[in-house]
Amino acid sequence: MNVPIQTFQFPGLQTDQVLHIKREDLIHPVISGNKFWKLKYNIQKAKELGKKILVTFGGAMSNHIVACAAAANENGFQSIGIIRGEEIVDKWKDNLTLTEASTYGMEFIFAPRHEYRLKEQSSYIQNILNTIPNHYLVPEGGTNSLAVKGAAEILSEKTFSYDIITSAMGTGGTVSGLSVGAFPHQQVIGFPVLKNAHFLVKELLKHTSKENFIVNLEYHFGGYAKITNELIDFINEFYNLNHIPLDPIYTGKMMFGLRDMIKKGQIHKDKKILAIHTGGLQGIKEMNKYLKKKNKPIIVT
Numbered sequence: 001m002n003v004p005i006q007t008f009q010f011p012g013l014q015t016d017q018v019l020h021i022k023r024e025d026l027i028h029p030v031i032s033g034n035k036f037w038k039l040k041y042n043i044q045k046a047k048e049l050g051k052k053i054l055v056t057f058g059g060a061m062s063n064h065i066v067a068c069a070a071a072a073n074e075n076g077f078q079s080i081g082i083i084r085g086e087e088i089v090d091k092w093k094d095n096l097t098l099t100e101a102s103t104y105g106m107e108f109i110f111a112p113r114h115e116y117r118l119k120e121q122s123s124y125i126q127n128i129l130n131t132i133p134n135h136y137l138v139p140e141g142g143t144n145s146l147a148v149k150g151a152a153e154i155l156s157e158k159t160f161s162y163d164i165i166t167s168a169m170g171t172g173g174t175v176s177g178l179s180v181g182a183f184p185h186q187q188v189i190g191f192p193v194l195k196n197a198h199f200l201v202k203e204l205l206k207h208t209s210k211e212n213f214i215v216n217l218e219y220h221f222g223g224y225a226k227i228t229n230e231l232i233d234f235i236n237e238f239y240n241l242n243h244i245p246l247d248p249i250y251t252g253k254m255m256f257g258l259r260d261m262i263k264k265g266q267i268h269k270d271k272k273i274l275a276i277h278t279g280g281l282q283g284i285k286e287m288n289k290y291l292k293k294k295n296k297p298i299i300v301t
């Protein structure tokens with residue numbers, strides 16, 4: 001599986017630094033970016049176990065939900081998404097992420113937020129799971145040891161020449177995989193999109209025995225799916241310059257953070273950088289709906 005590795009430039013930054021991006025967003029039309037890799041061995045496992053239904057968790061903007069629905073559909077599974085927030089039970093058809101997942105046959109169960117937070121530890125969720133026969137449970141965000149094994153395959157001999165590998169972080173499964181897959185001379189920089197994401201270091205160390213990663217907590221922009229005008233401008237300038245789309249929830253924040261680190265001299269100028277485009281572009285349309293409602297500039301694609 002070959003996705004292109006392309007050069008790119010940063011808007012507002014003159015530099016001789018080698019900047020390349022691995023376009024995992026192009027790996028599959030729907031099962032995009034890191035989700036493709038995180039699902040790869042989970043789907044295989046579900047088949048081996050003879051499971052018929054994939055069950056997973058996600059919020060209303062979740063790239064994972066769409067990817068899981070499509071992967072289930074492509075591999076002959078039914079799928080059920082346990083979705084955060086009971087309040088959207090009557091209005092999910094207005095949500096472009098959930099309607100897309102439903103075109104791949106996913107059915108939804110809407111869980112109250114306080115139960116959702118506890119996942120399998122909630123007896124409410126447990127009761128739901130008990131009524132679904134012969135299912136394979138993919139955790140929220142898709143992170144487990146099989147996901148890490150898949151994400152490690154983003155790196156290979158083809159990416160040997162790079163010194164620094166960067167990725168956006170949600171649950172940390174992808175950066176764990178990059179840490180596992182990295183060669184000894186390579187360092188991984190993860191950019192969490194959640195606020196107060198200190199806990200991620202501990203999460204990573206559950207999945208990787210290497211200490212070849214940094215978690216940069218400074219570029220969450222207020223938290224998950226929170227944005228600023230500056231971020232949206234950056235994404236649009238980046239697109240104009242490179243014709244590479246970034247999403248506002250993950251890859252936009254990672255690229256903004258990377259530019260800032262270079263600007264501040266936090267990365268040595270001789271280090272060759274490979275940014276991983278983890279996909280997530282399906283989220284743009286829902287974000288643009290919100291931006292239009294607020295009379296703000298939208299993300300150009």
Ligand SMILES: *Cc1c(COP(=O)(O)O)cnc(C)c1O
Nearest residue numbers: 170171172173174250278279280
């Ligand atoms: C889900 C997602 C991430 C986060 O991946 P984790 O493995 O949960 O850290 C990063 N980028 C994009 C585009 C995603 O959809």
